[in-house]
Amino acid sequence: MFRSRSWFGGPWGGRPKNRLSLEHLKYLYSILEKNTTVSESNRGLLVESLRCIAEILIWGDQHDSLVFDFFLEKNMLSYFLHIMRQKSGGSSFVCVQLLQTLNILFENIRNETSLYYLLSNNHVNSIMVHKFDFSDEDVMGYYILFLKTLSLKLNTHTIHFFYNEHTNDFPLYTEAIKFFNHPESMVRIAVRTISLNVYKVQNSSMLRFIRDKTAAPYFSNLVWFIGKHILELDTCVRTDIDHQSNQKLSNLVAEHLDHLHYLSDILLLDIKDLNAVLTEHLLHKLFVPLYIFSLTPAPPPPSLAVVTQNLAAVLNRNVDIDIQEMHNPRVSSIVALYLLSLVFLVVSHAPLVHALAWVILNGDHSVFKEGAAEILNSYVEHRLVVVPGFGEPNESLEQALDTVVGHASSSYTISEDSGVESTPAAAPTPTIGEDAASRLYNITDEEKQLLQQTTATSPAFSELTKPFLDTVLQTLDCTENDYLALLSLCLIYAMSHNRGIKNEWFEHVLSKSMRGSFSYKTALIEQLLSIITQSSQTSSRIRLITVEIALELLLTFTKSAVDEALCITPAQQSLLFGARNQSMLVLRNFYKSEDIFLDLFEDEYNEMRKTQLNVEFLCMDSNILLPPTGTPLTGISFTRRLPCGEVEKARRAIRVYFLLRRTCQKFLNEKESLLPLTNVVNLVQVENVLDLNNSDLIACTVVSKDNTKQRRFLVIDALQLILVEPDAKLLGWGVAKFVGFLQDVEVQGDKDDSRCLHITVHRGGVTNNRTPLLSAKFLFDDHIRCMAAKQRLTKGRSKARQKKMYQIAQLIEIPGQMDSPIYSVCGTVAHNSNTRMVQKGASLTASRVPGFAAVLRSNNSAGVSRTQMAQNRSLEGIRNESGSRARRRSPNAGSNSPSTLRSDRDRSPSISGSHSSSQSRENSQPRSTGARSRESSPRMPRPRSEEIPLEDFQHSRNNSPHSRSGLSHHSPCSRSHTPSRVLHHDQLSTHSGSPREPTLMCTNALLSQINGGVTIAREVMPAQSSEETSFIGNDNDIPVTSTESKCKVRGTIETV
């Protein structure tokens, strides 16, 4: 205010001390009064006065109502108008201030009465129609926001201040929409907001004005504007084969989506009359003449056409070449398919999408002349027919609107040149009209029949050629690449999922559409299967996203209308399963070819689980408009391009297999039981309380990067590394403070300190977070413990990985791992459950290797069904695989080489075959399929590990009462008779960490020591989700063990 003081302190004087007061406003009024003419000399003063007025008025609105009364009483707005209209006053300098003051005024006023008073005289409307200097960006900005602010004040009461029914005057709207194609995007956005705010007001006479006087010119210009934009987009696609200007393309696409969403927002307001006009224009001025037209085969060169026609004339033959039509603008079919997809993805206004879908599914060339009259007549009683054709409106919006305002009193006849005929549509044939209308809103069975009749009975209907549908189906051919096919799939997906089109109608038309004996629906399914088959081949040129949509559509179109069941012919099903098997074959080639195969495999699974197919998001990506490419340098995400390099090829093979596996399971109505490889439910979580009695604990001090030290105990589970802290309440129990996957552990010694390890636990899988879960220095009590820890971790890591690799091998049926295909295994799982019981009966006490923690829910009781156990059949693999870890406990067990290959060999069919015949195995765990027996096949003993068993230092204690009690419940039937079998059981039970089979061990001479297992207590988990609980449940089936079912079970069997 210091700067301004100089003005007021000068010639005028008498300026009140308090800037925010009525007195000051009176003083400013006097300035306006004295300076009615704007000149160079008083411009600054006026600007500052206008600015201060805004300030005082808002202050007054919030504090002193007298201020506003004074403003209104003196009619100060008229001074504004007066200043604005002067030539020199019209300079942007003063106008910017005026507009800013008005903006502040209307934005900040809270008192509704004040607002009404401000609007009550016509000054605001006069300001709106004033021709400011819109070339000035600031004037434009303030002006359009002034209109926007006013539009936000619109409601059924205030509308009368803006719309004058008698003079047919609505400057707020008509002035705003003149800027609909302003180069500045923010201005266009404001215009759209204003128009939507206007339409939203429920005032019939205002809406009638909009419809009668402005809708046709506005919408025809808007549609032309969108169309021009599309031609630009098309040029960009045609010229940008090398992905060079994809930023420009993506902007054009985003801009087009803005238009489409705007149109959709208008249609969603559900103003019947307005929607009819808009639908008519969109359909007949853009969608049909440009989009659909572009689906027809490209015309011969014009000269040739003329020659043909002349020739035909000479020969007196009628050749149907419409020269006029040929010259119509068209876009490439890729763009046309894309744009049509977008329409169905964004717009759900039933008449529009229904008519457009009808044209695609049933239409022929006559539509370019007649439009989709048949459908539209059923929606609107007296249509304003718009002649199809894509072209510029003869009258610009501004001209048209000026006409409206100019001849306000005379009724506005829509001129012929704007392409609109004001003739009511030919009386719609009652049957079609009424049926179609009701059909769309609620389909009853009766109507379905009617529909059937209309489609089936009229031969003309079904025998008609359907050039557009033909084109769509033809583009599904992926022999060369999937460039067009992806967009066709998007279109079919969008049509079948559009809320405005009844699914039944869509499918019905599709399945009833015949040409000869050929049903379009069958053709579609066959095309989809062909895409799927091709995608499963090695070096397929089909992108992952295409496969995913094709599979999704296959499910959609095979879903029967009656129930949720999928109906598919045996031939089609075998094609699908053949593709699945083929993809498995391809995947096998990558098994282990990359060191990181396991990581890739798990990543891809998580990615697939995480990302839901979203075609709308896909279609926001302009890259799908360009030819498919393989290079990641384009920044295109993996699923939307071809793989680049071996790793990506492996990824692709994995993903294709997952997708096909998932789809096949849906057809078989099966639940996934083998994936993910890690069952999260069985994992120890942070803050879990673990029973660590008798388990191996290695004390250490964890020194993190910021030098904070924590005393922890290191526990190593089958899959996890756990850091625990003693539990305050329960002796021998610990609270997990950190958990990480062993497979992601990296251990390094310290060359200066033999008691020290550097341990990093990475975040597995694809995450944006690249910082490791844990990266710290571990200090141990002495170098022996340090060595032990290092060995455990290194081996734990490779074991965890081996185990999972084995699971994968089973999953993809690597020869030598399994006999029968996965799905047959899935089918037989249920049979296995009861056979496991016997074994369960004996397995109350977990036998574990020290240092391995396992989860056990102590409070789980009976009631777990046997089939639940079957769902956990993946456990089989886990147990088996982890068996290798136990080997070192056996007398002649040796070092475990990290080679997974070796352990795989161990499970070769011949070995398993010989053992499955062994009686002991059958006793404890009868198998119903060959596959099962394979899983349980034992391994050959390995050379003993040179690992230092930590328990030798720590555990001299023998069997705890708990484990004893467990032993006492030993069931003889599960006893094994041969040492090798026993060894195997040890392996199994050790690694699954579940309380079973201890008795086998105790009867065996090998058993010498029982260490405590790690038990999680104090948490209840869903019974069926955990393999342990299912076992406990089974335990209860056996009387002998039921007493034990509720007590905490622990104990680990240790061999020396």
Added chain:
Amino acid sequence: MSYAYLFKYIIIGDTGVGKSCLLLQFTDKRFQPVHDLTIGVEFGARMITIDGKQIKLQIWDTAGQEAFRSITRSYYRGAAGALLVYDITRRETFNHLTTWLEDARQHSNSNMVIMLIGNKSDLDSRREVKKEEGEAFAREHGLVFMETSARTAANVEEAFINTAKEIYEKIQEGVFDINNEANGIKIGQQATPTNPALPGAGGAGGAGNSGCC
């Protein structure tokens, strides 16, 4: 008014967090903060100087446009910078930041610079969101953070200018495609961007200039 570049900003955040007040506070210095007056505007422009170049900041408040999907999705895209504002005295405005950010990230061009603003720092006695929380949120989402007060004008300049500096750096690095106006950056009529600042172009631009007369 000539400039080397024009940067378009948007201001986003819940209603009542003081977006339009911040905007007015920055674009028009003549409106000095007054204790008992809340006053704001939804559009403004101002000239600043970075690295010896005149840069015009044009700021669009997007209040009242949330009702329509087409509008929300389009206005993010046209901006080079966004101020994401919450009110430190109202916890819920902080809680909604994630939604705002998701929206912004989904619709904006990936280079848009987003600055997180905790407004109303003058009302420390009624504070509900700790400064550390704002900092943590910003760190987590890769934003620049600042606490401001439209009422005392504290940090308002810095918030806008720091955002501009970051955009400017991105231009220098070639990250922004300045020839594409859809990114919210416009090259000015000033023939060569390397021109020294033109006399008279300094200080507050637009309406702001009139104060010097």
